[in-house]
Amino acid sequence: MAFERPSIIRPPSEWKSYYLPITRGCSNNTCSFCGYYGSKLRLRPLDEVKEEIDALALYKNSGIFLSSIPRTVYEIGKMWYGKRVFLQDGDALIYPFSKLKGVLEYLNDKFPDIERIGTYATPKDILRRDIDELKELKRLKLGIFYQGIESGDDDVxxxxxxxxxxxxxxxxxxxxxxxxIALSVTVILGLGGVEGTHRHALETARILTEVDPDYGGALTLTLVPGTPLYDEWKRGEFSLLSPFEALEELEMIIANSSFSNCFFSSMHASNYFSIRGMLPKEKRRILEELRDVLTRRDLSLLRPDHLRGL
Ligand code: SF4
Incomplete structure (x- = not known):
């Protein structure tokens, strides 16, 4: 079956990247809240990946378009400034090691100015690789893993x-x-529901402290129709937090976690209120901002629901 190019889902910080699909779907397609739920994992043939890299190099070096290459390649390539590449899709680190190495070598060969290549990676994808393999990927400029931690609470x-x-x-x-390899992780406010909110927040603070990532981000749970969690909510078996309850979780997570040096943000469109800053350096300021909003309980300070996004 021909490989179908996935739509672009990428971390906000990869906005300057070239988005290169090497897989489609996610190998762990069971997460009950995620749009990748039930998706079929597809691996893109290495030859096809190389063909796209060749076409991109031809276009960037000589401005030549090939009619056999999808327009998307040129649309993304036109805006690309040549330093970063993001490998799609849901967990591209699942791509077999020798082939992944092949992609990275080819990218480095065709674009020697690339500074960093990034990918989503599940914990199991990372654990599946031995340390020498990971170091080899790093040598080939795979410099950042984006990982959804979601919660530190094992029950959740x-x-x-x-x-x-x-x-x-x-x-x-x-x-x-x-x-x-740098680590950028996300956690999801509200994933423990109303009943589990305290434990979810405290355990999430604990796991963030232990993982001690370079970048941390909070998302707010947004139910996706067609996913099991959406159906649970519809049946009344799962309760969503109110906007202020979600911010209370965020406050608890920031207050109870401890980082060496982490850029933490809740800038993602799913959130009701944005904070950003270096932790621990700016912990006090961030907590003051959150506590001020929580004290005032003024809905006009929050992002309205219709402007929230996934
Ligand atoms: S591992 Fe990540 S991308 Fe895959 S289903 Fe779970 S949340 Fe979604």
Whole structure:
């Protein structure tokens, strides 16, 4: 079956990247809140990936278009400034090691000015690689893993079928660090529902402290129609937090976590209120901002629901 190019889903910080699909879907397609739920993993043939890299190089070096190459390649290529590449899709680190190496070598060969290549990676994808393999990928400029931690609460992780538990997530983070690969993680406010909010927040603060990532981001749970969690909510078996309850979780997470040096933000469009800054350096300022909003309880200070996005 021909490989179908996935739509572009990427971390906000990859906005300057060339988006190169090497997979489609996600190998761990069980997370009950995620749009990738039930998706079929497809691996793109290495030859086809190389063909796209060749076409991109021809276009960037000589302005030549090939009619056999999808327009998207040129649309993304036109805006691309040549320094960063983001490998699609949901967990591109699942791509077989020798082939992944092949992609990275080819990219480096055709675009020697590339500074960093990034990918989404599940904890199991990282654990599946031995440390020498990870170091080899790093040598080939795979410089950042984006990982959804979602929660530090094992009950929540189990319920949402994350496919990894607390200790596996911590171990994966340790391994990435040992290989010198930067780690950018996200957690989801509200994933424990109303009943589990305290435990979810405190355990999430604990896992963030243990993983000690370079970048951390909070998202707010947004239910996706067609996913099991959406259906649970419809049946009244899962309760969503109110906007201020979600911010209370964020406050608890920031207050109870401890980082060496982490850029933390809640700038993502799913959030009701944005904070950003370096932790621990700006912890006090961030907590003051959050506590001020929580004290005032003024809805006009929050992003309205119709402007929130996934
Ligand atoms: S591992 Fe990530 S991309 Fe895959 S289903 Fe879970 S949340 Fe979605």
């Amino acid at each position: 992780l189990r319920k949402v079928k994350k496919g990894a538990d607390y200790s596996q997530i911590v171990e994966a983070g340790r391994k990435a660090k040992e290989a010198g």
